Each structure stands twice: as structure tokens, then as C-alpha cells.
Amino acid sequence: xxxxxxxxxxxxxxxxxxxxxxxxxxxxxxxxxxxxxxxxxxxxxxxxxxxxxxxxxxxxxxxxxxxxxxxxxxxxxxxxxxxxxxxxxxxxxxxxxxxxxxxxxxxxxxxxxxxxxxxxxxxxxxxxxxxxxxxxxxxxxxxxxxxxxxxxxxxxxxxxxxxxxxxxxxxxxxxxxxxxxxxxxxxxxxxxxxxxxxxxxxxxxxxxxxxxxxxxxxxxxxxxxxxxxxxxxxxxxxxxxxxxxxxxxxxxxxxxxxxxxxxxxxxxxxxxxxxxxxxxxxxxxxxxxxxxxxxxxxxxxxxxxxxxxxxxxxxxxxxxxxxxxxxxxxxxxxxxxxxxxxxxxxxxxxxxxxxxxxxxxxxxxxxxxxxxxxxxxxxxxxxxxxxxxxxxxxxxxxxxxxxxxxxxxxxxxxxxxxxxxxxxxxxxxxxxxxxxxxxxxxxxxxxxxxxxxxxxxxxxxxxxxxxxxxxxxxxxxxxxxxxxxxxxxxxxxxxxxxx
Amino acid sequence: xxxxxxxxxxxxxxxxxxxxxxxxxxxxxxxxxxxxxxxxxxxxxxxxxxxxxxxxxxxxxxxxxxxxxxxxxxxxxxxxxxxxxxxxxxxxxxxxxxxxxxxxxxxxxxxxxxxxxxxxxxxxxxxxxxxxxxxxxxxxxxxxxxxxxxxxxxxxxxxxxxxxxxxxxxxxxxxxxxxxxxxxxxxxxxxxxxxxxxxxxxxxxxxxxxxxxxxxxxxxxxxxxxxxxxxxxxxxxxxxxxxxxxxxxxxxxxxxxxxxxxxxxxxxxxxxxxxxxxxxxxxxxxxxxxxxxxxxxxxxxxxxxxxxxxxxxxxxxxxxxxxxxxxxxxxxxxxxxxxxxxxxxxxxxxxxxxxxxxxxxxxxxxxxxxxxxxxxxxxxxxxxxxxxxxxxxxxxxxxxxxxxxxxxxxxxxxxxxxxxxxxxxxxxxxxxxxxxxxxxxxxxxxxxxxxxxxxxxxxxxxxxxxxxxxxxxxxxxxxxxxxxxxxxxxxxxxxxxxx
Numbered sequence: 001x002x003x004x005x006x007x008x009x010x011x012x013x014x015x016x017x018x019x020x021x022x023x024x025x026x027x028x029x030x031x032x033x034x035x036x037x038x039x040x041x042x043x044x045x046x047x048x049x050x051x052x053x054x055x056x057x058x059x060x061x062x063x064x065x066x067x068x069x070x071x072x073x074x075x076x077x078x079x080x081x082x083x084x085x086x087x088x089x090x091x092x093x094x095x096x097x098x099x100x101x102x103x104x105x106x107x108x109x110x111x112x113x114x115x116x117x118x119x120x121x122x123x124x125x126x127x128x129x130x131x132x133x134x135x136x137x138x139x140x141x142x143x144x145x146x147x148x149x150x151x152x153x154x155x156x157x158x159x160x161x162x163x164x165x166x167x168x169x170x171x172x173x174x175x176x177x178x179x180x181x182x183x184x185x186x187x188x189x190x191x192x193x194x195x196x197x198x199x200x201x202x203x204x205x206x207x208x209x210x211x212x213x214x215x216x217x218x219x220x221x222x223x224x225x226x227x228x229x230x231x232x233x234x235x236x237x238x239x240x241x242x243x244x245x246x247x248x249x250x251x252x253x254x255x256x257x258x259x260x261x262x263x264x265x266x267x268x269x270x271x272x273x274x275x276x277x278x279x280x281x282x283x284x285x286x287x288x289x290x291x292x293x294x295x296x297x298x299x300x301x302x303x304x305x306x307x308x309x310x311x312x313x314x315x316x317x318x319x320x321x322x323x324x325x326x327x328x329x330x331x332x333x334x335x336x337x338x339x340x341x342x343x344x345x346x347x348x349x350x351x352x353x354x355x356x357x358x359x360x361x362x363x364x365x366x367x368x369x370x371x372x373x374x375x376x377x378x379x380x381x382x383x384x385x386x387x388x389x390x391x392x393x394x395x396x397x398x399x400x401x402x403x404x405x406x407x408x409x410x411x412x413x414x415x416x417x418x419x420x421x422x423x424x425x426x427x428x429x430x431x432x433x434x435x436x437x438x439x440x441x442x443x444x445x446x447x448x449x450x451x452x453x454x455x456x457x458x459x460x461x462x463x464x465x466x467x468x469x470x471x472x473x474x475x476x477x478x479x480x481x482x483x484x485x486x487x488x489x490x491x492x493x494x495x496x497x498x499x
Numbered sequence: 500x501x502x503x504x505x506x507x508x509x510x511x512x513x514x515x516x517x518x519x520x521x522x523x524x525x526x527x528x529x530x531x532x533x534x535x536x537x538x539x540x541x542x543x544x545x546x547x548x549x550x551x552x553x554x555x556x557x558x559x560x561x562x563x564x565x566x567x568x569x570x571x572x573x574x575x576x577x578x579x580x581x582x583x584x585x586x587x588x589x590x591x592x593x594x595x596x597x598x599x600x601x602x603x604x605x606x607x608x609x610x611x612x613x614x615x616x617x618x619x620x621x622x623x624x625x626x627x628x629x630x631x632x633x634x635x636x637x638x639x640x641x642x643x644x645x646x647x648x649x650x651x652x653x654x655x656x657x658x659x660x661x662x663x664x665x666x667x668x669x670x671x672x673x674x675x676x677x678x679x680x681x682x683x684x685x686x687x688x689x690x691x692x693x694x695x696x697x698x699x700x701x702x703x704x705x706x707x708x709x710x711x712x713x714x715x716x717x718x719x720x721x722x723x724x725x726x727x728x729x730x731x732x733x734x735x736x737x738x739x740x741x742x743x744x745x746x747x748x749x750x751x752x753x754x755x756x757x758x759x760x761x762x763x764x765x766x767x768x769x770x771x772x773x774x775x776x777x778x779x780x781x782x783x784x785x786x787x788x789x790x791x792x793x794x795x796x797x798x799x800x801x802x803x804x805x806x807x808x809x810x811x812x813x814x815x816x817x818x819x820x821x822x823x824x825x826x827x828x829x830x831x832x833x834x835x836x837x838x839x840x841x842x843x844x845x846x847x848x849x850x851x852x853x854x855x856x857x858x859x860x861x862x863x864x865x866x867x868x869x870x871x872x873x874x875x876x877x878x879x880x881x882x883x884x885x886x887x888x889x890x891x892x893x894x895x896x897x898x899x900x901x902x903x904x905x906x907x908x909x910x911x912x913x914x915x916x917x918x919x920x921x922x923x924x925x926x927x928x929x930x931x932x933x934x935x936x937x938x939x940x941x942x943x944x945x946x947x948x949x950x951x952x953x954x955x956x957x958x959x960x961x962x963x964x965x966x967x968x969x970x971x972x973x974x975x976x977x978x979x980x981x982x983x984x985x986x987x988x989x990x991x992x993x994x995x996x997x998x
Binding site: 059060063064141144145147150154157196198396398400401404407408409411414415417420491 | 558559561563564566567640641643645646649650656657695860861895897900903904905906911912913914915917918920986991994
């Protein structure tokens with residue numbers, strides 16, 4: 001081989017490095033938003049909610065002249081089952097339009113009549129219509145700086161207190177509910193504001209996904225486990241498809257790839273295809289529900305199993321890219337409406353700058369891909385991550401802040417001696433479950449774990465097709481909440497006696 | 500009576516109204532700082548503390564570009580009794596130089612050897628040398644806005660975590676201690692950061708002195724009760740002295756008053772004398788310690804009783820102003836060093852703008868004087884108070900924020916089902932005790948109440964003259980803290996076994 005040969009080899013190595021350099025830092029950059037996919041579904045809540053706006057304080061924790069600026073925080077309210085003095089069920093809104101969370105939390109309208117409960121879904125600041133600076137809210141760190149979880153919790157506390165006063169129902173017990181990041185907020189709300197809420201049901205809340213509490217590879221290991229459990233062949237095909245994909249970086253390869261993936265426009269890089277596939281697998285694993293559902297997208301029951309059936313149905317010699325494309329199509333095109341795919345638009349992450357901001361500031365959840373996963377191995381380079389955030393927003397992440405403010409390390413030791421009335425529910429199909437509380441901590445801090453459950457499946461409306469374990473899970477949750485409420489009323493009665 | 504007579508009567512009525520108008524709004528304006536009198540004593544701590552500074556974040560709860568500004572927070576540390584892994588005792592500093600609180604909390608050096616404890620006294624932001632904006636810290640709400648209790652608690656959490664890491668002693672249990680406002684912080688710290696501190700001893704912490712939780716007149720009623728208990732005549736003399744005082748508003752009267760009160764300069768109004776007396780009675784009641792002490796000023800044992808002895812020793816016909824002056828002199832001049840009194844300099848409240856700011860923003864503790872008290876009756880006019888604050892600082896108080904953030908209403912109901920490892924100690928001589936937790940809430944949220952105790956008397960160094968009840972109180976506190984620590988180590992051992 002002459003000099004020219006060496007040079008070509010070097011070029012090839014360089015390009016290969018680039019190709020693989022992206023995946024090695026890809027996953028930490030994506031920061032899978034827990035629930036905030038651009039909401040492609042237009043599901044309506046089962047009951048009617050009235051929309052209201054509360055004049056909320058911009059900054060609860062300082063008294064600078066700017067901090068007392070008022071913005072209008074949206075909340076949805078339903079009083080049809082309510083009796084004065086009866087419980088108030090509050091959903092602590094997460095990273096998106098509150099309508100979407102309302103529509104996807106049929107559990108609350110389902111159980112409200114039994115409790116004569118008032119239902120309130122509060123939108124998280126900086127999402128939906130709850131924009132502290134209107135259209136300028138996302139302009140820069142000067143405005144976005146007020147988008148933090150502690151401010152959101154204080155919003156909830158202030159709003160609930162005012163609402164109870166306006167309803168002349170100060171004695172009503174409040175129970176907090178939240179799923180995903182909303183579940184983290186519900187749990188933290190109970191821990192920080194026990195005088196405002198008597199208990200919380202935190203569904204699929206990965207409150208331990210910070211610092212070094214759970215292994216950084218746990219999320220992708222869990223996604224991989226779902227696919228492996230469905231079919232070892234399926235897992236292997238996906239795992240090996242990435243190498244096949246990276247080989248298509250040439251102009252010809254990309255043209256071929258554009259055909260295979262039925263892209264609406266010609267592809268310019270393999271990375272967009274990788275992201276597109278990656279998202280399909282991750283989100284399908286999250287929503288691996290036991291019934292047909294339309295959470296992020298319409299999908300059949302147990303969609304991971306369905307994806308694997310698609311992969312396994314191919315002849316072994318078929319190209320792995322054909323197989324994974326067919327599998328991903330289940331996620332992107334279950335309703336068969338798509339003629340082509342906008343692969344280079346990214347994995348539906350537009351409009352998500354709120355979560356991206358949160359991930360770049362306090363919600364630092366390091367993620368890596370281990371050799372055991374079905375994804376290309378990747379590390380988490382904190383320095384690079386912090387530099388990127390600084391470049392993007394002008395502020396630096398505070399990677400240890402969440403565990404300083406809310407705890408998490410040695411959670412069992414801490415909470416077995418402190419706190420009460422918390423349910424952490426997790427479905428093990430959901431990769432976020434690995435950052436959740438999976439064991440009972442005390443007699444009143446309870447973990448409900450379902451092997452076949454996925455991302456806050458308990459919060460979905462009951463359907464006739466629900467498996468027994470899901471019916472049982474919801475029943476158990478309702479029973480525990482009943483206990484909290486009964487205990488609260490008994491305490492109140494007792495106290496009145498002594499007054 | 501002719502027209503001239505009516506006119507004179509009206510003038511008199513008008514002047515009387517003015518004279519009494521001031522007291523009716525006087526008390527709410529003073530906002531007695533809990534512990535932050537200009538520290539006239541120069542007591543040294545019994546053991547040597549090293550002074551350190553921690554690079555602290557300006558704003559923990561937002562991510563604006565300004566929020567990540569660093570300031571240097573002072574803390575004092577003593578390692579002489581410490582063994583790695585042993586407990587860390589943290590004093591959550593209040594509104595003043597940390598040296599002063601360290602010097603006045605001999606209880607911690609007293610008990611540290613038994614526990615092999617590390618001692619850390621952390622200065623509260625915006626006090627002492629912990630000035631986020633240096634000499635400009637008190638310029639305006641732009642800078643002072645960051646002086647809030649929640650920021651202070653977050654400071655403590657961040658500093659303690661970093662300290663433990665630097666000491667490689669992450670497993671050391673941390674116990675929080677605080678007196679007065681520092682006690683409020685210690686209690687809230689346990690409630691908000693149970694993952695950072697295993698328990699807290701909050702001495703004389705009036706966490707219920709907000710909103711309508713305790714009657715607004717309770718503080719001055721308690722001061723009055725101290726004097727009434729010492730001597731009914733004493734109480735009556737003081738109660739009646741105010742009317743006598745108000746009659747001296749004329750030029751001649753003021754000249755006479757200047758003589759009676761041995762003022763260094765001629766008086767211009769009676770209100771300064773009233774403030775001067777008022778402070779003497781209030782502070783003496785707070786520090787009605789069972790032994791000679793030098794907390795705010797040098798005073799004999801049971802100074803309220805001593806004051807009343809002075810009043811009672813006068814012939815009944817002596818002017819009440821002579822009597823109350825003599826009584827107040829005990830407070831201002833126990834060491835007999837003063838030749839004259841700077842009465843118009845106000846009640847030693849200079850240099851206290853930090854607490855004044857806090858009282859004008861979140862620490863809104865309404866106070867009134869009832870007819871039963873020994874002070875002139877007064878109401879709390881919130882509108883006037885808020886207008887004054889707005890005028891002074893450009894920001895409005897948030898009178899319901901403390902109870903929203905930290906609770907307090909129905910505290911027994913809330914905390915009997917939530918939380919643990921808290922001691923609330925209160926001495927009933929101390930008027931702040933009426934805003935404290937005075938009954939056990941659960942088996943591990945304990946109230947220690949001493950009839951003869953005064954403002955965080957348990958935190959003072961043990962002396963040979965301490966009465967039995969005080970020796971017993973401290974012993975009980977040490978025993979409970981021992982239990983917390985033993986339980987913590989037992990939990991740790993147990994957890995290791997299961998790992």
C-alpha cells in the first residue's frame with residue numbers, strides 16, 4: 001500500500017470515528033423528556049373541565065423587584081362530583097400542555113365519583129399557556145431562569161391554598177397525583193409541603209435518576225431488557241443494526257437508506273436515522289401498555305412484542321435495516337396514514353425546549369449505554385455536556401442540586417424515619433422504572449411494582465380489556481388513598497373533640 | 500365655655516390623639532428582632548473556632564445569569580472533639596454575626612466531647628461578614644431580595660453536603676441546632692431537608708407566630724404576665740406609667756423628662772422614652788434567665804423580678820416615671836457604667852436593617868397589645884404596615900408565604916403523621932414561647948417546656964448556679980439526641996447487612 005492508500009485508510013478511519021463519535025455522546029444529549037413528546041394525539045378528557053387562570057408570582061424565593069411579577073397560570077377544574085369538604089385531587093402538571101396530561105389521566109375522573117372529589121389539573125410554569133413572559137418566555141436564561149421544579153412546587157402550594165380559601169373548603173384533604181416528571185413533583189410536593197397535601201400517588205417517577213444513585217446505564221439496559229424478553233432474536237437484530245447503519249454514510253449509502261426508510265426528503269446523514277430508530281424503541285418500551293393505547297402515538301397492546309414479532313417474521317437473511325425500519329414503522333405509522341417519514345426532523349423533539357432547559361440546569365440525569373444494551377455503547381461526558389449547556393443557554397448545570405434539595409441518596413434510610421402517605425407506582429416495562437422507588441420504605445411509603453406495567457399505566461382510563469393485575473393495582477391505590485382520607489377525617493374529628 | 504374654650508379642648512384632644520396615635524401603631528412597626536440586638540457584649544466562645552468561608556450560590560431556586568453569582572459565606576468550625584464518622588452538630592445561624600451566636604451557644608461545646616462531635620456554626624447570608632454584595636448588600640431590594648429564609652436553608656444544605664464530602668465523612672449524622680429565628684431555621688431545616696439532617700433541636704423557635712395561628716396579642720400578654728407574676732404592683736405601675744409619660748409632651752414636660760431619664764441630650768418627644776422603656780421591659784422578659792447572664796446586656800439572675808423589686812421598693816406616692824426609669828436602668832445600666840442615656844438613639848435597633856427587611860417581606864408576625872397587657876393598647880394595621888414596607892424597600896410583604904412554605908396551621912395534625920426527630924424547647928418566661936410548639940406532637944416530635952425558662956436558656960453554657968430544672972432539661976435533650984444518633988447508626992448497620 002502506497003502513501004495514497006494510507007491516506008485513504010486514514011480518511012476512512014476518521015469518518016468512521018465521526019460516525020461513531022456521535023453515538024458515544026448521543027444519548028446524554030437527548031435527555032429523553034419523560035412525557036413531553038410533541039403531542040401528536042388529540043385525545044379529549046372524558047369529562048368536561050373548566051379552564052381557569054391563577055395570578056401567580058414569578059419568583060417565590062426572592063424579593064427582588066422583578067420577583068413579584070405576576071403571570072397567569074392555567075389550571076383545569078371539574079366540580080361535577082364534588083361536595084364541599086370532600087377531597088381535592090390535584091394533578092401536579094409536568095412538562096407540557098395540561099390538557100394533554102388531563103386527557104391521559106383518566107384514572108382521576110374514573111375514581112373521583114367514589115370520593116366526591118374535586119379535580120384540579122395545574123399546568124407547570126413555562127409550558128402550555130402558562131408562560132410567565134408570554135412569547136418571550138423562552139428567549140434566554142433571563143426569562144427561562146424561573147423554570148425550575150422548586151418554583152413549580154411553590155406555584156402548586158400557593159394556588160391550592162388560594163383555591164381552598166375561595167371554595168371555603170380549607171378543611172378538604174388534598175391528594176397529589178402525578179405521572180413521570182409530574183410524579184416526581186407529586187412525591188416532592190408531599191415531602192416538602194405535607195401541610196398542603198395529605199398524600200401523593202407518584203406514578204413512574206424516576207426520583208432516583210440523579211447523581212450516582214442508580215447506575216447510569218439502567219435506562220437503556222431496561223429498554224434492551226424489554227426487547228430481549230420479547231425475543232432474543234429481536235434484541236440481537238436491533239443491537240447489530242447500528243453497525244449496518246453506520247456503513248451507509250456514503251452518498252450512495254444515504255440514497256439507499258432514504259429508500260429503505262421511505263424518507264420524504266433525501267437523507268444527509270445516518271445520524272438522523274439512528275435518532276429516529278432510537279426514539280421508536282425507547283418510546284415504545286416506555287408505553288409498552290397491555291392494551292391498545294394512544295398516549296404518545298396510537299399503538300397496539302404490548303407494542304414491544306408486536307415490534308419483535310415484525311422483526312422475527314422476516315427471513316433471517318433480510319437486511320437488518322429493513323427489519324428495524326419495519327419495526328419502527330409500527331411506532332410511527334400504526335394507523336397506516338404516513339406515506340413517507342420526515343426522518344430528519346428529529347424524533348419529534350421540537351417544541352421541547354422547556355425540558356431541554358430543565359435537563360441543562362437541574363434535571364441532570366446521566367445516561368450511558370452499556371455493552372449489554374442493544375444500543376451502541378456510550379459514555380456520559382459531563383464536561384462536554386456542561387459546555388454544551390453553557391453554550392446553548394449561558395448557564396451551567398447544577399448536577400448535584402436535585403439530590404441536595406430533594407434527597408434520593410439512601411432514600412430508604414431517610415424516609416423510613418421521616419414522612420408518610422406516599423405511593424410510588426412503577427411498571428417494570430418502563431425504562432424509567434429503574435430510577436423509581438421499587439421497595440416499600442415504611443408502612444405508609446409504599447412501592448407498587450407491576451412486572452407488566454409501563455409508563456404510568458395506572459393513570460390511564462380503565463378499559464374493559466385491562467388485565468387483572470392492572471385492575472388490582474388501581475384498586476390497591478384507591479384503597480390506600482381511602483385510608484389516608486379516612487385517617488385525616490378521623491384526626492380532624494379527634495382534634496375537634498379536644499378543642 | 501366660649502368658642503375659645505371649645506377650640507382649646509379640640510387642640511388638646513388632637514394632641515392627645517397624636518400622642519396615642521403613635522402607640523397604637525408602634526408595636527407592629529418595631530418587629531422585635533428575635534435575637535439581633537446590636538450586640539453590646541463581647542463574650543468569647545469557650546473553645547477555639549477556625550473561621551472559614553464557603554463559595555456559596557446567590558440564588559438556589561432560579562437559573563438566571565445573576566443567580567449563579569458566588570459570595571463567601573462564613574462559618575466557624577471546631578474539630579477538637581471530632582472523630583471521623585462521628586456526628587456533626589450544625590448551628591443554623593440567625594440574624595447577626597455568627598461569632599455572637601457561637602459565644603452564646605455554650606451548650607454545643609459543652610456536649611460535643613460526649614458525642615465526639617464536629618461543631619459548625621454557619622453564618623446566615625446578609626449578616627456578619629456573609630455579604631453577597633459586599634458593602635452594597637443593603638443598598639436596595641435588588642440586592643436584599645436574596646435575603647430570605649429559604650435561600651438560607653439551601654445555603655446550609657449545600658454547605659453541609661460539601662463539608663462532609665471534603666471531610667470524607669458522608670456517613671456522619673448531622674444534627675441541626677438553632678435558637679430563636681435560628682431555631683425556626685433548624686426546625687424547618689429538619690422538615691425540608693431530612694436527608695441532610697437526622698434531627699433538630701429548635702430552642703425558642705416561634706414558628707407559629709404567623710398568620711392567625713396564635714393570638715396577635717400573645718407576645719405582649721406574655722411579657723405582661725412575667726411582670727404580673729413578679730408583682731402585681733409592678734405590673735400596675737408600668738401599665739399606668741404610659742399615661743403619665745404621654746402627659747409630658749410640652750416643652751417643660753420634656754425638659755423634666757430629660758432630667759428624670761438622665762438623657763445625654765435634651766428630649767424632643769415622648770415617643771423615644773416610650774420606645775426606650777418598652778425595649779427594656781420586652782428584652783428583660785425575653786432574657787429572664789435564672790442566673791446572672793450577659794446575653795444582650797449584663798443582667799442579674801431573674802432580672803424581671805429584680806426590676807419589680809426596684810419598683811416595689813419606692814414609696815407608693817413616688818412618680819411612676821421615676822419608678823419605671825429606675826427599673827429600666829437595671830436593663831441599660833446593670834454594670835453602673837452609664838453616666839447618661841442616649842434615649843433618642845432608639846432601642847439599640849441600629850444595624851438591624853437585615854431583620855427589618857425580613858420582617859417587611861416574609862417574616863410578617865403581627866403583634867398587638869390587648870387591654871390586659873401592661874402596654875398601651877394597639878392594633879395591627881396591615882395596610883399601613885404594607886404601605887410602610889413598600890415605601891421603605893419598594894417591595895410588598897407576603898404575609899401568608901411562611902405558612903404556605905413551612906406550614907404551621909394545624910401543625911399537630913400535620914406533623915403527627917409526618918416527620919420525626921424534632922425537639923421544640925421553650926421557656927415560658929420568654930414571650931416568644933407563645934408562638935412556639937408547646938405540646939408533644941408525636942413520639943419523636945417533642946416539646947420541652949420549662950416554666951421558669953427564658954429565651955433559649957438551654958443553649959447557654961452550663962454554670963454551677965443552674966437550677967435543677969435546667970440541668971434536667973439539657974440532660975433530656977442530650978438523651979433524645981443520643982437516641983436519634985444511635986438509631987441512625989443502627990439503621991446504617993442494618994442496611995449494610997442487607998446489601
